[in-house]
Amino acid sequence: MTDTQFIPNPAPRPTNYLDEQFWEHCANKILSFQCCVDCETWRHIPRFMCAKCGSPNWGWRESHGRGTIYTWTVCHMPMSAHFEKDFPYAVLVVDMEEGVRITAGLRGLDYRELKIGLPVEVVFEPLEGGGFLPFFRPSEEV
Amino acid sequence: MSEYSLDFRDKAAITGIGETDYTRGALRPSAEMILESTRIAIADAGLKNSDIDGIILPPVMITAEEIAANLGIEDLRYSASINMGGASPVTALQTAAMAIAAGVANNIVVTVGWNGSSALRPKPNAKFPEQISIPALERTLQNYYFPYGSASPVQMYAWIAMRHMQTFGVSHEAMGAVALACRRHAQFNDKATTRGQELDMEGYLNSRWISEPFRLFDCCLETDGACTVVVSRADQAKDLRHKPAYIMAAAEGHPYPADDIANRPDMFHIGLSNSAPKAFAMAGLKPTDMDFLQIYDCFTYVVLLQLEALGFCEQGAVGEFVKDGTLEIDGKYPMNTHGGLHSQAHVWGLNHVVEATRQLRGDGGEVQVKDAELGLVTGWGDFGDGSLVILRN
Numbered sequence: 001m002t003d004t005q006f007i008p009n010p011a012p013r014p015t016n017y018l019d020e021q022f023w024e025h026c027a028n029k030i031l032s033f034q035c036c037v038d039c040e041t042w043r044h045i046p047r048f049m050c051a052k053c054g055s056p057n058w059g060w061r062e063s064h065g066r067g068t069i070y071t072w073t074v075c076h077m078p079m080s081a082h083f084e085k086d087f088p089y090a091v092l093v094v095d096m097e098e099g100v101r102i103t104a105g106l107r108g109l110d111y112r113e114l115k116i117g118l119p120v121e122v123v124f125e126p127l128e129g130g131g132f133l134p135f136f137r138p139s140e141e142v
Numbered sequence: 143m144s145e146y147s148l149d150f151r152d153k154a155a156i157t158g159i160g161e162t163d164y165t166r167g168a169l170r171p172s173a174e175m176i177l178e179s180t181r182i183a184i185a186d187a188g189l190k191n192s193d194i195d196g197i198i199l200p201p202v203m204i205t206a207e208e209i210a211a212n213l214g215i216e217d218l219r220y221s222a223s224i225n226m227g228g229a230s231p232v233t234a235l236q237t238a239a240m241a242i243a244a245g246v247a248n249n250i251v252v253t254v255g256w257n258g259s260s261a262l263r264p265k266p267n268a269k270f271p272e273q274i275s276i277p278a279l280e281r282t283l284q285n286y287y288f289p290y291g292s293a294s295p296v297q298m299y300a301w302i303a304m305r306h307m308q309t310f311g312v313s314h315e316a317m318g319a320v321a322l323a324c325r326r327h328a329q330f331n332d333k334a335t336t337r338g339q340e341l342d343m344e345g346y347l348n349s350r351w352i353s354e355p356f357r358l359f360d361c362c363l364e365t366d367g368a369c370t371v372v373v374s375r376a377d378q379a380k381d382l383r384h385k386p387a388y389i390m391a392a393a394e395g396h397p398y399p400a401d402d403i404a405n406r407p408d409m410f411h412i413g414l415s416n417s418a419p420k421a422f423a424m425a426g427l428k429p430t431d432m433d434f435l436q437i438y439d440c441f442t443y444v445v446l447l448q449l450e451a452l453g454f455c456e457q458g459a460v461g462e463f464v465k466d467g468t469l470e471i472d473g474k475y476p477m478n479t480h481g482g483l484h485s486q487a488h489v490w491g492l493n494h495v496v497e498a499t500r501q502l503r504g505d506g507g508e509v510q511v512k513d514a515e516l517g518l519v520t521g522w523g524d525f526g527d528g529s530l531v532i533l534r535n
Contacts, residue, residue: 010291013284023285045286045402071308071409073300074354075291083291088351091292093301093404101404105290116308133289 010082011129018046025060027131029124033100035061044100065122066139067096074111094120094136108137150243151424155379155386156235156533157249158187158372159496164333164487166259168366172203172272175368176255177212183370184213188383189249194372196220196241196250198234200227200490202275203256220247225278226394227523228438229413230254231369231492235519235531236392238373248375254490255368262364278524282402295440296361297353298525302409303443304355310458312446314355316465318346320442320477321359321484323469328481330508335363336485360442362483369492371499385535387502390516391424392531393417403525413528414451414520421518421530422453429453432532433514434501435475436494438522439482448520448528471509479509494519495531502535 014020018034025032035042036050037057049056070093078084090106092114106114107123119139124132160182162168162175176199184191191213197206198221206221220241224230231254238250257272264271283293292298306312325341328334341359349358379386395417397406422428429452439445446460454475455463469477480486480497487493500506501514511517514535521529 010289012286012289015281015284019281019285044405045282051399070404071301071305073292073297073304073356074351075297076351076353077296079288079291079293086291089291091287091290091297091301103286103290103292103404116305127289 009129010133011127011131018048021060022046023131026124026134029132031063031065031122031134032060033063033096033098034058042098042100044102063122064097067094067120067136069114069116069118069120070095070101071116072106072111072114090114092120092136102134105133105135106137107135150239151390152388153243153376154239154373155376155388156371156495156499157374157379157382157384157386158183158185158189159499160184160186160370161333161489161493161496162255162367162369164335164365164367164489166335166364166366168257168260171270172255172257172368173208175366176204176253176370177209179255179368179370180209180213180251180253183251183372186383187249187372187374189372191215193249194251196238196247198222198224198237198250198252200230200254201225203272209251209253220250226521226527226529227278228440228490229394229521229523229527229529231490231495232392232519232521232529232531233394235373235389235495236394236529239389239392242373242375248378250373251370252373252492253368253370254492256490257366258488259364259366279401286402294353296356298403299441299444300353300356301403302447302526303441305409306443306447307355310461312458312461314347315343316446316461317355317360317442318343319464319467319469320439320445321346323467324439324478324482324484326470327479327509328485331480331486334481334486335365336481355443356441362440362488363485365487365489367487367489369489369496371492371495385503387499387533387535390427390532390534391421392529393420393424394529395420395527397526400525400527410447410450410457412447412451412522412526414448414522414530415528417528417530418452421532425532427516427532432475432516432518434479434498434511434517435469435477436479436498436517436519437477437482438491438494438520439478439484440488440522442484444522445477448522451528452518452520452530471511476509476511479506479511491519491521498533502533
């Protein structure tokens with residue numbers, strides 16, 4: 001299918017303890033984001049400082065796991081053999097209720113029905129070799 | 143916007159240009175190709191290797207030290223690496239002009255080269271396979287994009303393009319207008335990979351999906367090759383071999399946050415949205431003053447986003463702007479008269495700078511823009527970094 005092997009293994013590769021903790025929470029099927037202790041601003045991707053107030057004080061907070069579709073792409077050229085089973089597959093940007101956005105895969109909906117603003121909720125899927133990855137499916141709540 | 147000093151306006155000029163052949167399957171090291179294009183550029187300027195006292199390049203494939211050692215430059219007075227992906231070469235022109243205006247160096251080589259085709263598909267028996275890495279963005283990619291099968295710029299830029307398209311109703315034909323202009327111009331370029339492969343709107347629209355909304359013919363080429371320009375002191379440039387292309391203004395810009403596309407307050411506020419007003423203010427010009435445009439065209443929609451950021455039209459109106467051949471050689475703003483990354487070659491857009499210089503020398507051949515006196519070149523790289531240079535003859 002493809003002569004390139006960009007992502008031989010889809011497992012996240014933490015490069016510091018912030019990334020590691022984010023993925024440890026996911027491994028327990030909890031989606032959490034950092035929140036500034038001083039100004040209560042949520043943030044993602046994980047960072048050492050609050051970009052809004054400059055504070056280095058932060059903690060993890062569990063997300064409600066709900067959001068809406070902000071944008072997406074539909075990949076017709078899988079980046080490695082691992083992704084061929086879901087081919088073609090959508091990669092979403094989800095606008096979370098907490099005010100951060102997260103990239104994730106789509107479940108439970110034909111990608112042709114994607115539209116901006118569609119309500120979605122998190123669902124965890126086991127990752128080969130351990131851990132869980134958050135995906136998003138259409139919200140069941142009205 | 144705060145005040146900007148005009149210290150480097152018109153203080154430097156492009157005096158030499160050099161290119162290798164652009165191929166797929168070069169089978170030689172990037173470093174060797176970089177040195178070949180550099181030799182050609184220095185000779186084109188009418189300079190000697192020992193006249194070069196500065197080197198600026200992206201942080202991959204070869205070091206400034208290695209180039210200096212090959213050229214026999216015993217006193218390299220200035221070197222820098224620009225880490226902005228495909229925006230690096232145009233940003234390097236800003237850096238070169240600043241260094242020259244400050245008196246740090248007199249003749250600076252700006253170069254880039256890679257095995258952009260071969261490194262992605264090394265032969266099984268390759269003794270020294272080359273790799274392509276994106277040092278600035280590895281953390282975001284490996285943790286937050288790769289797990290979902292998003293590893294290539296075609297997928298990540300598609301997030302911006304899809305939202306823009308859905309929000310403003312821009313048509314696929316508008317994307318096609320960019321592809322067709324590049325392909326048409328490439329038919330007149332000796333080094334263009336797609337020379338002899340004409341493209342019409344039907345052929346464009348029938349090409350297969352890569353990552354929606356991008357089709358195959360929205361995507362640029364993958365190229366093995368190298369490209370170099372020499373930037374010299376303006377007061378010495380006029381005595382060299384060719385008519386100089388003066389750097390009137392240049393600026394670099396970064397989107398916010400630059401290391402993650404998903405969490406931008408405004409996804410359409412790209413690096414060029416920050417750099418364009420600064421460069422136009424420095425030049426004392428407006429977009430409509432330009433005789434030609436060389437726009438970084440890794441993907442067609444990236445060109446549309448940049449046309450809006452440059453100020454050629456209101457946000458969302460770019461579909462109207464590009465229709466009826468605006469970007470073609472007989473249109474109002476001829477763009478990528480060499481064929482661009484889309485149809486000539488992908489050499490990180492330094493080939494756009496070479497083409498702009500040719501146009502300002504009057505050496506554009508069959509795609510010479512009549513009476514060309516002013517032109518711009520943009521760079522786009524990483525997650526939407528953007529740089530702009532405005533050149534005059």
